[in-house]
Amino acid sequence: MAADPLSRVFSALADPTxxxxxxxxAVGDATVxxxxxxxxxxxxxxxxxxxxxxxxxxxxxxxxxQRRPVHLEANVFDLMTKWIERYxxxxxxxxxRLDDVLRSMPDEPPAPTRQExxxx
Amino acid sequence: MAADPLSRVFSALADPTxxxxxxxxAVGDATVxxxxxxxxxxxxxxxxxxxxxxxxxxxxxxxxxQRRPVHLEANVFDLMTKWIERYxxxxxxxxxRLDDVLRSMPDEPPAPTRQExxxx
DNA sequence: GTCTTTGTCAACCGAGAGGTTGAGTACGAG
DNA sequence: CTCGTACTCAACCTCTCGGTTGACAAAGAC
Numbered sequence: 507m508a509a510d511p512l513s514r515v516f517s518a519l520a521d522p523t524x525x526x527x528x529x530x531x532a533v534g535d536a537t538v539x540x541x542x543x544x545x546x547x548x549x550x551x552x553x554x555x556x557x558x559x560x561x562x563x564x565x566x567x568x569x570x571x572q573r574r575p576v577h578l579e580a581n582v583f584d585l586m587t588k589w590i591e592r593y594x595x596x597x598x599x600x601x602x603r604l605d606d607v608l609r610s611m612p613d614e615p616p617a618p619t620r621q622e623x624x625x626x
Numbered sequence: 627m628a629a630d631p632l633s634r635v636f637s638a639l640a641d642p643t644x645x646x647x648x649x650x651x652a653v654g655d656a657t658v659x660x661x662x663x664x665x666x667x668x669x670x671x672x673x674x675x676x677x678x679x680x681x682x683x684x685x686x687x688x689x690x691x692q693r694r695p696v697h698l699e700a701n702v703f704d705l706m707t708k709w710i711e712r713y714x715x716x717x718x719x720x721x722x723r724l725d726d727v728l729r730s731m732p733d734e735p736p737a738p739t740r741q742e743x744x745x746x
Numbered sequence: 747g748t749c750t751t752t753g754t755c756a757a758c759c760g761a762g763a764g765g766t767t768g769a770g771t772a773c774g775a776g
Numbered sequence: 777c778t779c780g781t782a783c784t785c786a787a788c789c790t791c792t793c794g795g796t797t798g799a800c801a802a803a804g805a806c
Binding site for chain 3: 627637641643667668670671674675678689691692693
């Protein structure tokens with residue numbers, strides 16, 4: 507089922523229906539039937555989607571009579587955001603440095619490390 | 627192949643190998659063979675992973691003799707970050723409001739809207 | 747008690763993902 | 777031109793995913 511938490515969260519949100527459900531839940535808690543209403547799929551299918559979201563930690567389900575209100579756990583987003591920010595920053599930093607290097611390189615390329623066009 | 631861009635990006639990053647490749651590329655561009663080296667899978671498999679990343683817009687491949695240097699396109703992360711931030715903020719805002727309501731509710735619960743026990 | 751509502755579980759199905767091997771392409775080196 | 781290197785394309789295989797139907801559990805309503 508994808509062992510690591512990060513894979514679970516990413517793959518949970520890789521489905522448009524599930525992202526839609528998350529968007530709906532951001533407004534407020536809802537029952538399974540309420541969540542299923544907008545889509546032309548069976549309630550069972552939505553129940554499966556909720557299980558995926560729950561396994562990813564994005565959602566929690568409590569018990570209340572025969573209803574199972576679904577609640578969005580927004581804090582799990584942090585896991586993704588941290589991962590994304592880390593590599594974006596790293597890549598942008600690298601880009602900035604490369605830019606500096608290119609700027610401080612008037613004519614003579616001093617032994618390129620690897621990857622280089624050094625066009626004409 | 628998942629029509630919408632957001633699904634493509636999320637599902638591209640749902641695989642640990644692909645996230646690893648992204649992490650590697652954040653350090654600097656690399657060829658397919660260099661990227662394949664750390665893993666015990668064939669070069670073809672890595673090439674497929676790169677195609678997925680490329681289709682998601684996370685990566686670009688140029689031509690340089692017979693090498694195909696792979697480059698990380700960090701700006702696509704924005705798509706995800708925006709989506710995530712939107713609903714996280716919304717959910718947190720909702721939580722804050724609920725908190726306010728609970729705080730400004732001394733004893734008497736004034737007509738519960740939905741979902742409520744309010745026993746006896 | 748029986749009936750209805752709400753939701754889950756199990757089994758099945760078709761499509762796609764991720765892996766393999768094998769052949770083919772593109773390019774520089776000799 | 778021939779050879780080796782770097783990579784991709786095609787076919788195949790297995791396993792997972794999203795959907796279905798059908799049966800079941802749990803808890804009010806009557």
